[in-house]
Amino acid sequence: MNSALIIIDKAPYGYENALSGIYIAIASLDKGIQADILLMGDGVYAALKDQSSEKTIGYPSVGELSYSIFPEGNLFVHLDSLNQRGIEYDDLVEIAELIDDKTLYNLSKSKNHIMKI
Amino acid sequence: MDIPKENSQNNKTMVIVLLDGPYISQYVNIGCEMAEAALNLGYGVKIFLYMDGVHNLQKDQNPRDFHNISYLFQGLIKKGCEIKACIRCAVSRGYQDQSQFLDGVEITSVYDLAEWMLGDSKIITLGG
Numbered sequence: 001m002n003s004a005l006i007i008i009d010k011a012p013y014g015y016e017n018a019l020s021g022i023y024i025a026i027a028s029l030d031k032g033i034q035a036d037i038l039l040m041g042d043g044v045y046a047a048l049k050d051q052s053s054e055k056t057i058g059y060p061s062v063g064e065l066s067y068s069i070f071p072e073g074n075l076f077v078h079l080d081s082l083n084q085r086g087i088e089y090d091d092l093v094e095i096a097e098l099i100d101d102k103t104l105y106n107l108s109k110s111k112n113h114i115m116k117i
Numbered sequence: 118m119d120i121p122k123e124n125s126q127n128n129k130t131m132v133i134v135l136l137d138g139p140y141i142s143q144y145v146n147i148g149c150e151m152a153e154a155a156l157n158l159g160y161g162v163k164i165f166l167y168m169d170g171v172h173n174l175q176k177d178q179n180p181r182d183f184h185n186i187s188y189l190f191q192g193l194i195k196k197g198c199e200i201k202a203c204i205r206c207a208v209s210r211g212y213q214d215q216s217q218f219l220d221g222v223e224i225t226s227v228y229d230l231a232e233w234m235l236g237d238s239k240i241i242t243l244g245g
Contacts, residue, residue, distance in 0.1 A: 002235055010245075016168050017136075017245055023205070024167075027231040113240045115134065 003034040004113040009041035012062035013053055018046045021117035022065050029072045036107070037069060038099070040078035044085060047077050047096045063093050070095045078104065130161035130238040134230065137244030138172035139186040144244040145173055149189040151241075156196045163238075164193070165230045166202040166222075170244065171210060174202060174222045187219055194221035201225045 006025050012018040021037065028035035039047050051063040066075050076099040077092060089098060099107065108114060133152055137144045152162045166173055178187050194200060201223045215224055234240060 004234060004240075020168055020206075023227050024230065027226070027228045028234060030228060031231040031235060033231060033234055113234055115240055115242045117136065117242065117245055 001032065001034050002113070003036075003111045004028050004115065005036050005038055005108060005111045007038045007040060007114065007116040008043035008046060009039075009116065011042040012046040012051070013057065013059060017117045018043060018062045019060060019065065021115075022062065022068065024115065024117065025069050025073055029069060033113075034073075035069070036074040036076060036111075037066070038076045038078065038104070038107075039096075040081045042085075044077050044081045044087060047075060047092045048087070049091065049093045066093060067095060076104070076107070128161070128237055130163060130233070130236060131155045132163045132165065132230075132233045132238050132240045134165045134167055134240060134242040135170035135173060135244055136168050136242060138169040139178065140180060140183055141169075142244060145170075145186055146189070148243045149186075149193060152193050152198055153196070156193070156198060161197075161199075162193070163199045163201070163233055164190075165233065166200070166206070167227070167230070168203075168206050168245070169210075171202045171207045171212065174200065174218045175212075176217055176219055190219060191221075194219070199223075201229050203227050203230075 006021045008018045008021040010017040025035045025037050046062045051061045053059045053061050075095045077096045079098045079100045133148045135148050155162045178185050204224050204226055
């Protein structure tokens with residue numbers, strides 16, 4: 001089976017990248033590709049729960065949209081990036097999975113495609 | 118450039134995803150140069166325009182201070198490069214239909230990018 005890792009490293013609002021990256025993951029899963037999302041750097045903010053972007057800035061909630069890849073796809077959150085920003089695991093959406101550097105290395109090796117959006 | 122015999126029969130394809138529009142960065146030029154090199158080596162090349170990348174194929178570009186980027190894409194299309202653009206991104210940016218783009222570009226959905234990922238291809242994203 002083909003596989004892909006979509007890396008998002010930009011904050012979910014102010015940039016279109018997070019939303020567009022999730023759309024690529026959704027389309028990939030629809031085609032039978034084992035697609036996962038990795039949030040790293042400021043991209044980890046996309047996994048915060050209780051985002052209110054629809055009410056406040058009229059933009060889709062990236063946190064809610066991330067559920068669209070579940071359960072076929074995984075939403076990985078880079079552990080170091082999370083710690084550096086003082087965010088706790090309990091602050092994240094339920095489908096978020098923490099990933100450390102070693103596990104990320106092995107995950108990357110296993111993927112056919114790696115796309116940084 | 119002559120196509121080396123060892124590469125002329127392969128079925129491998131390079132897929133380039135362009136995220137930036139023209140002129141704001143060098144990514145588009147680099148992507149086009151990579152595409153041309155791959156085509157000259159006998160590889161298939163496909164380009165998917167995503168987010169601001171859809172602006173690259175807009176007709177009637179007329180930069181005063183830069184080379185017109187659309188000429189690069191026209192050359193790639195003539196060499197057999199397949200180019201598609203995301204319809205969601207295009208509509209968001211005010212494009213109404215195909216007529217606003219260079220001939221040879223197909224406006225389609227991101228599901229076609231996923232389709233390209235299924236074959237014997239390698240994907241590179243540039244920009245963003």
